[in-house]
Amino acid sequence: MANKTGATIELLNVSKVYPNQPEPAVENFTMTINPGELVMLVGPSGCGKTTTMKMINRIIEPSSGSIKIDGQDILTLDQNQLRRNIGYVIQQIGLFPHMTIAENVAVVPTLLGWSKDKIRARVAEMLELVELDPSVFSNRYPKQLSGGQQQRVGVARALSADPPVMLMDEPFGATDPITRERLQAEFQQLQANIGKTIVFVTHDFEEAIKLGDRIAVLSKRSKIEQFDTPANILANPASEYVASFIGEGAALKRLALMRVDSAVESGNATGPAISRDENLRVALDSVVLNAGRPVPVVGGGRVSIESISAALGIDVSRLGQ
Amino acid sequence: MTVQATENVSTSYSQPSDRRGGFYTAKRFGTPLLVIAALGGLLLFLYSRGEPDKIEAFALNWDYMLAKIDEHIRISLFSAIVVALIAIPMGIVISRSKSRIVSAVVLGLANVGQATPAVGVIILLALTFGIGWATAVAALVIYGLLPVLRNTITGIAQIDPNITEAARGMGMRPLQVLFKIELPLAVPVILAGFRTALVFSVGVATIATFINAGGLGEVIVVGLKLTRPAVLLTGAIVVSCIALLLDWLAGLAEDALRPKGV
Amino acid sequence: MGKYDLSLIWPFFLDKLDEIIELSTEHVLVVLISVLLATIFGVSLGLFAWDKPLLRSASIATAGVILTIPSMALLALMIPTFGLGWVPTLIALALYSLLPIVRNTVVGLREVPEAVMESARGMGMSPLRVLLSVQMPIAWPVILTGLRVATQLAIGIASIAAYVAGPGLGVYIFKGLSMLGAKNALNFALTGTVMIIIIALLFDALFILIKRLTTSRGIRG
Ligand SMILES: Nc1ncnc2c1ncn2[C@@H]1O[C@H](COP(=O)(O)OP(=O)(O)O)[C@@H](O)[C@H]1O
Numbered sequence: 141m142a143n144k145t146g147a148t149i150e151l152l153n154v155s156k157v158y159p160n161q162p163e164p165a166v167e168n169f170t171m172t173i174n175p176g177e178l179v180m181l182v183g184p185s186g187c188g189k190t191t192t193m194k195m196i197n198r199i200i201e202p203s204s205g206s207i208k209i210d211g212q213d214i215l216t217l218d219q220n221q222l223r224r225n226i227g228y229v230i231q232q233i234g235l236f237p238h239m240t241i242a243e244n245v246a247v248v249p250t251l252l253g254w255s256k257d258k259i260r261a262r263v264a265e266m267l268e269l270v271e272l273d274p275s276v277f278s279n280r281y282p283k284q285l286s287g288g289q290q291q292r293v294g295v296a297r298a299l300s301a302d303p304p305v306m307l308m309d310e311p312f313g314a315t316d317p318i319t320r321e322r323l324q325a326e327f328q329q330l331q332a333n334i335g336k337t338i339v340f341v342t343h344d345f346e347e348a349i350k351l352g353d354r355i356a357v358l359s360k361r362s363k364i365e366q367f368d369t370p371a372n373i374l375a376n377p378a379s380e381y382v383a384s385f386i387g388e389g390a391a392l393k394r395l396a397l398m399r400v401d402s403a404v405e406s407g408n409a410t411g412p413a414i415s416r417d418e419n420l421r422v423a424l425d426s427v428v429l430n431a432g433r434p435v436p437v438v439g440g441g442r443v444s445i446e447s448i449s450a451a452l453g454i455d456v457s458r459l460g461q
Numbered sequence: 462m463t464v465q466a467t468e469n470v471s472t473s474y475s476q477p478s479d480r481r482g483g484f485y486t487a488k489r490f491g492t493p494l495l496v497i498a499a500l501g502g503l504l505l506f507l508y509s510r511g512e513p514d515k516i517e518a519f520a521l522n523w524d525y526m527l528a529k530i531d532e533h534i535r536i537s538l539f540s541a542i543v544v545a546l547i548a549i550p551m552g553i554v555i556s557r558s559k560s561r562i563v564s565a566v567v568l569g570l571a572n573v574g575q576a577t578p579a580v581g582v583i584i585l586l587a588l589t590f591g592i593g594w595a596t597a598v599a600a601l602v603i604y605g606l607l608p609v610l611r612n613t614i615t616g617i618a619q620i621d622p623n624i625t626e627a628a629r630g631m632g633m634r635p636l637q638v639l640f641k642i643e644l645p646l647a648v649p650v651i652l653a654g655f656r657t658a659l660v661f662s663v664g665v666a667t668i669a670t671f672i673n674a675g676g677l678g679e680v681i682v683v684g685l686k687l688t689r690p691a692v693l694l695t696g697a698i699v700v701s702c703i704a705l706l707l708d709w710l711a712g713l714a715e716d717a718l719r720p721k722g723v
Numbered sequence: 724m725g726k727y728d729l730s731l732i733w734p735f736f737l738d739k740l741d742e743i744i745e746l747s748t749e750h751v752l753v754v755l756i757s758v759l760l761a762t763i764f765g766v767s768l769g770l771f772a773w774d775k776p777l778l779r780s781a782s783i784a785t786a787g788v789i790l791t792i793p794s795m796a797l798l799a800l801m802i803p804t805f806g807l808g809w810v811p812t813l814i815a816l817a818l819y820s821l822l823p824i825v826r827n828t829v830v831g832l833r834e835v836p837e838a839v840m841e842s843a844r845g846m847g848m849s850p851l852r853v854l855l856s857v858q859m860p861i862a863w864p865v866i867l868t869g870l871r872v873a874t875q876l877a878i879g880i881a882s883i884a885a886y887v888a889g890p891g892l893g894v895y896i897f898k899g900l901s902m903l904g905a906k907n908a909l910n911f912a913l914t915g916t917v918m919i920i921i922i923a924l925l926f927d928a929l930f931i932l933i934k935r936l937t938t939s940r941g942i943r944g
Pocket residue numbers: 158159161165183184185186187188189190191192
C-alpha cells in the first residue's frame with residue numbers, strides 16, 4: 141500500500157442506472173488508467189462524471205461491469221478497506237466541523253491503526269506539503285479557515301495515508317479564480333512529487349488542460365468522445381463536440397503546453413531574456429511586447445514568430461494580438 | 462444572539478443554546494439571579510407576614526417543603542433520564558432506516574402526540590393502571606419522549622450529507638460514521654430536545670399530584686383547596702424556580718458538551 | 724380495565740352531546756381569545772423590538788421564562804389577584820402563547836435579506852413602509868407558524884384550567900379523575916382528551932389553510 145507510484149485502474153463496461161431513472165447515468169464506460177497518471181474527466185454538468193468517479197470507491201455501486209485496481213476486482217474487496225486506500229476529495233470538501241485540522245487529517249491513519257507518534261509526524265508533514273504551517277493550523281477548526289485553506293486541508297486529508305489512488309471531484313470548483321489558480325499550481329507541483337494515480341473530475345476545460353496527463357472528454361451518459369493528451373486533443377479534436385468544448389483559442393492553449401526549448405533557433409536578439417522552462421505562450425507574449433522582434437533565450441539562442449510558428453505548425457503572427 | 466424560529470411545540474421551548482463560549486452572557490447569570498430574587502422575595506414575604514396560621518403551618522415548614530422539592534426533582538430527573546435512554550437510541554434506529562415513510566410516520570405521530578394534553582394522558586393512565594408514582598413516571602416519560610425523539614431524528618438528518626459522504630469515502634464503517642461524525646454533530650440539537658423534555662417533566666410532575674405522586678403540585682393544591690394564597694404562591698414559585706434552574710443547568714451542560722468548532 | 728365499560732362510550736357520547744358541544748365551544752373560545760390577546764401584544768412587541776438588540780433579547784428571554792414555568796404554577800400564580808374562572812385562565816394562556824409569537828415575529832422580520840431591505844430603502848420607501856409592504860409579507864409565514872404553535876400550546880394547557888374552575892373540556896378530564904373507579908370515569912376522561920386532540924388537529928388544519936391562502940405565491944415553499 142505504501143507504493144508511491146500509484147496503481148492501475150481498469151474500468152470495463154461499467155454502467156450505472158439509478159433507481160427509477162429511465163436512462164442510465166453511465167453506460168458501458170471502459171477506460172484504463174496507468175500508474176501515476178492524472179486523468180481528467182471533463183464534460184458538461186450532468187453528463188455523469190461524478191457518478192463514474194464515485195463508482196471507483198463504491199460510494200456509488202455500479203449496476204454492471206467491472207472495476208479493477210492493480211488487477212483486483214474492487215467488488216470483491218471490503219468496501220471500507222478499499223476506501224481507506226483511496227484518497228477522496230469532493231467539491232464541498234466535507235471537512236468534519238467538530239474536529240480540528242490535525243484531527244481531520246489524522247482520520248484515515250487512525251482508522252488504519254497507526255501509532256500516535258507516526259500519525260502526529262504524518263499530519264505535520266501533510267500540512268507542510270499543502271503549505272499550511274502546522275504550528276498555526278493544527279489546532280484550528282475548519283470554520284476558522286478560508287475556503288482555499290479548507291480545500292488544501294481536504295487534499296492533505298486525502299493524502300494522509302499515502303493512498304496509491306486519489307479521486308477528486310471538482311476540488312477547486314468552489315474557490316474564487318485567483319485562489320483556484322494558486323491551488324492548481326500547487327497541486328501540479330504536488331503531483332509531480334507524489335505521482336499518484338488520480339481521477340480528477342472537472343467541467344472546466346482550461347483546468348483539464350493545465351493539470352491532466354490525459355483528458356477524457358465526456359458527453360451524455362459518460363460517453364467518451366475523446367481520450368488523449370491535452371496537446372493531441374487541442375491539435376486534433378475528434379469531433380465537432382470536442383471542438384466546441386475546446387472553444388476559441390485552441391492554438392494559444394496548445395502554446396501554453398509547449399516549452400520554449402522546442403522553438404529555440406540560433407541567432408542573436410535584444411530585449412528581456414526568457415527561460416527555457418517557460419511555455420511558448422509566455423514566449424509569444426514577450427516577442428509581441430518586444431515589437432515583434434525575436435527575444436533571447438537564457439543560455440543561448442532566441443525565439444521568434446517564425447520559430448514558434450514552425451514548432452506549432454501554424455502561423456502565429458496574428459495570434460498574439 | 463441568534464434566535465431561531467419556532468417550528469412546533471417542542472422547539473418553542475428550548476432551542477440549541479446559542480452561547481458562543483462567551484462566559485459573561487446575560488442568560489448564564491440572568492437565570493440564577495432571577496431565581497435568587499424570586500426565592501428571596503418569597504422568603505421576605507413569608508417572614509414579613511408573621512407566623513403562619515395552623516393550616517398554613519402544615520405546608521409552610523422547611524421539612525415538608527424540602528421533602529416536596531426532593532420528590533419533585535427526583536421524579537423529573539428520573540423520567541428525563543429514562544426518556545433519554547429510550548428516545549435517543551430509538552431516534553438513531555429510526556434515522557438509520559432507509560425508508561422515509563418510517564420517519565414521516567413517527568413525525569406525524571409526534572404531531573398528534575403534541576396535541577394531546579398532558580393532564581389527559583396522566584389521568585387516563587391513572588384510570589387504567591391505577592394512581593401512584595409509577596404511573597406518573599410513565600406519563601412523564603410518554604410526554605417527554607416526543608421532543609427528544611424528534612430532535613434526535615432532525616439532529617442527525619440536518620447534517621450536511623457531504624460530511625457523511627466524506628467520512629464513508631475515507632473508509633469509516635457505518636458505526637464509526639455514527640459515533641465519530643453524526644452523533645457529535647447532532648449533540649446540540651439532541652441536548653436541546655433533552656432540555657425541553659426536562660422542562661416538560663417538571664411541568665407534568667406538577668400535575669402528577671392529581672394522581673397522588675407527590676411533588677410541589679401538592680403544595681399548590683393544598684393552597685387552593687384550603688384557600689391559603691401564601692401556600693399556593695410558595696408552591697408555584699418554588700416549582701417555577703426548579704424548572705428554570707434545571708433548564709439553566711441543562712443549558713450549561715449543552716455548552717460544555719457541544720463539540721468545539723461547530 | 725374491568726371496572727370500566729368502554730362499550731358504553733358511544734351511548735355516553737350521544738347522551739352528553741349537548742354538554743360536550745358546550746364544553747368544546749368554551750375550549751375553542753378561551754383559546755381564541757387568549758391567542759388573540761397574545762397576538763396583538765406579541766406581534767406589536769415584535770414589530771417594535773426586532774431591530775433593537777437589547778429589547779429584542781429581553782422580550783424573548785422574558786417570554787422564555789414564562790413558558791418554562793409549569794402551567795399549574797402559572798395558573799396558581801394568577802389566582803390571588805384574579806380569583807378563579809375565565810379571567811386567570813385567559814391571562815395565563817395569553818402569557819404562555821407569547822413566546823412563539825414574539826420569537827417568530829422577530830426572526831421573521833430579521834430574516835428578510837439585507838439586499839431586499841436595501842433596495843426597498845433605495846426606492847425611497849419610509850421605514851414604516853418597508854416594514855408593512857416588504858418585511859411583513861415576507862415574514863408572514865414564519866409569524867403564522869408562531870401563531871400555530873401558540874394555539875397548540877394554549878389548547879393543551881387550557882385543559883388544566885378546569886382545575887381552577889376555568890372553562891373547557893378539562894372539566895371532563897377532571898370529572899373522570901374524581902369518579903375514579905366509577906363506570907363512566909374513563910368515558911369522561913377519554914371524551915375530554917380525544918375532543919381536545921380533535922380540536923388541536925382541526926386548528927392545525929385551519930392554520931395550514933390560512934397559510935396557503937395568505938402567503939404570497941412567490942415565497943410559498
Ligand atoms: N442519486 C441519484 N439519483 C438519481 N439520479 C441521479 C443521482 N445522482 C445523479 N443522477 C443523475 O445522473 C446524471 C449524472 O449525474 P452526475 O454524475 O452527478 O453528473 P456530473 O457530475 O457530470 O454533473 C444526471 O442526469 C443526474 O441527474
